[in-house]
Amino acid sequence: MALTQVSSNKCAGGFQKVFEHDSTELKCKMKFAVYLPPKAETDKCPVMYWLSGLTCTEQNFITKAGSQLAAAEHGIIVVAPDTSPRGCNIEGEDESWDFGTGASFFVDATQEPWSTNYRMYSYVTEELPRVINANFPTNPDRMSICGHSMGGHGALVCALKNPGKYKAVSAFAPICNPMQCPWGQKAFSGYLGPDRSTWEAYDATVLVASYSGPQLDIFIDQGRDDQFLSSSQLLPDNLIAICSEKKIPVIFRLQPGYDHSYYFICSFMNDHIKHHAKYLNA
């Protein structure tokens, strides 16, 4: 459980740090970024977990999303893990950008050769919170989750599969219905096998239909000029339709002119931090 500090930079009155540790769940060294707001010097703070999208590491979010000022203002620790195990020497792990390294889809793989290391769902929901709560001044009862694209899918799935565990959830351009899109179908068949019924456990649109638990308040931003929206990788309408039917509260904002990039994310980051702060600091 020993942490190695990789970097530490003062930021927005607090510190943006990166650590490395040996993950028991993933059986490899993993890096994660943690932003400690000024409030963390004296108080226990709630934690927001951020899951990045395809091909990203822990660096993309902390260098591009501009979350630190808002996190400092609301006194929130922001944790951003890497998006997959790395250097596990699995055959084919680096062959494509949308499968293997940087493309874990935040599932626990059941298929060889991925099932040993590709257990990102358990890592994100169990091991990482344990590590964070053990090493930082957190309030373990107050955590929330947010993500972008594949990470948005991961965030929604984590929240829907663990009612009450996350006080808030939000997403930027999430893959809402992976069973119905090319990215999801490729990843799920690789990690989970051909039986589509096993995929349902990791599909937000399916999960939301049977959700039962504390009231959710899902907040989603989507760029209207997002190429992956038009190529039907994200399918937010499917999620909205189910949520409307099942009376699951969603605010979905279609932002005209914005694409899928971190330029889009940083434009609305403050609104998301505020959304999380409302529930984390309630």
Added chain:
Amino acid sequence: MNYPVSVPMDLYEIIGGRLDVIEEEAEHQELSRESTTRKACEDSLTSPTEAEDGHDMSTECEIVMTRNLLQEKVAEMENFASHLEEIFLTVEENFGRQEQHLEQHYNDVLQTLSHQYDDRAAGLEEEKKSKLEALYTQLLTCGRALDASKDLIEMAQEIYRSQDKRLFLKAVMPTIKRIEDFAKEETELSLSTSLEFNTPLADLSDVKTMMDTINVVPAPSAPVINPQMPNSATQTSLRVCWSLFSDDTVEYYELYYRPLLEDTPADSSSELHVSKVKVKETHCTVTATNTTGISPASEKALYMTVPSPPVIKQRECTSCPEAALIRWQSGNTNPVDSYTVELSEMDTDGTESGITESIVAVPACQCLIQLQTGRRYLISVRAVNIGGSSNRSEVITVSTTGTFFYLLEDTAHPCLSISEDGFTIFYGDEELPITAMALDDNTFTRCVAVLGDLIPVRSRHYWEVKVDDETEFRIGVAYQATERNSYLGANNTSWCMRHILTPSRHKYEFLHNGWSPDLRITVNPVRIGVALDYSRGTLSFFNVDLEQHLHTFHCHFQNYVHPCFGLDNPGALTVHNRIEAPKYAFI
């Protein structure tokens, strides 16, 4: 037109110099009585020590009693003596005054007699002179007649003696004619002045009157009426004060007052008596009367009763956690110099705490009052003029929990009706005839909408709106001057959330200047929280049931805004006020 009132009367009080004197005397009496009782006390304190000496008790008792009796007598005597002394002084003073008065009076009488003597002496002299003048004139006339006859006689003799017959004949006829003429002239030979000497009787009646009134006090001089004292009136009574000259003796005063009427007074006196109750401004004059007579009237002075209590316009009062805006009507035509707003905080158990704060000299019929958050206040208003302050108006309760406002009903579109409590608006199905569309400048003419009367305080405000799932509505804020012929949200002076029913779904827009972000809401809000933060320049909307944030406008409102509520199809919505803003409303 003047109505005398015999004093004393309940409504009028007299403060005069005489009363002061009497008061002084009363004080003297008390002082002397005090000193005697004090002596008695000292003596009774010494007696117990004497009793211990072993004297025969009964004798001692007797002695003590006798002594006490004597002491009492002495005290009485002293008392009586001091009374006598006072009476002596008063008698002396009164006699002094009386003597002065007598002397004055006799001087007056002597002066009058001397005047009369002078007058009569002068009259006699006059008479003598005129009589002598008349006699002398008559004498002269007789002399002249005598001379004339002598001349004639001489002339006749001369003619008679004349030798020349021709001359005689020539002169005799004219001379005879002259003698005839002369004989015709009659000389007044009666005495032109009367021989009687008339002595008219001396008219001593005024002297007699003077002598009769020699023991009577003079009629008083005109009292001096004082200008109205501050706080000396009530709503139905006045305290009119005047003073008199110290030498005057007055049996009673008469107070005359003439109401100042704003409208033309009716002629009949009975009607005027009725209006006396209503009239609040009056001219007062006073006369003083004693047995001798009535004084001239004092100068006129303007007096007024206090105003009627103002009437708080409950429906135009508005509040927020930091302040309240109270509006009222003067409630009377009486002159009002200013208003006093009184407020006291209500304790948690609903009783009025003793602490009352007053805001004085409020010149207009409204007042913005700074208050503490989360309390309840009792607020009332008084009107003030020179006469004093009115009774307090009806008390209203102001709660500083949340923001409170009523709707500005004069802005409502003719198709909107508003419930009796003022918080639910209805847009009915029936078409209004064009005649019912009597519009004034303030009325919404296109958008079926109404404004709320938000307190002009640049702080945080929160209210909620309850709507039906099927109601198409617009709710938000707008500047007071927002275009009345435009739709809410369609211009740059209004910001609103709009609900549209499409055949496929519920659509929500957050409109300003005709533009809305593209937004999907999966659960239709039916209770909407609206949070306005002037300092941060935000207007946020929430689904209250879910505590879900829906949208936030960012705008630094240059002017004060009012809540606005519109209905785009027949239906209803209800405004909920005085709600403490939830924590999430102002993150």
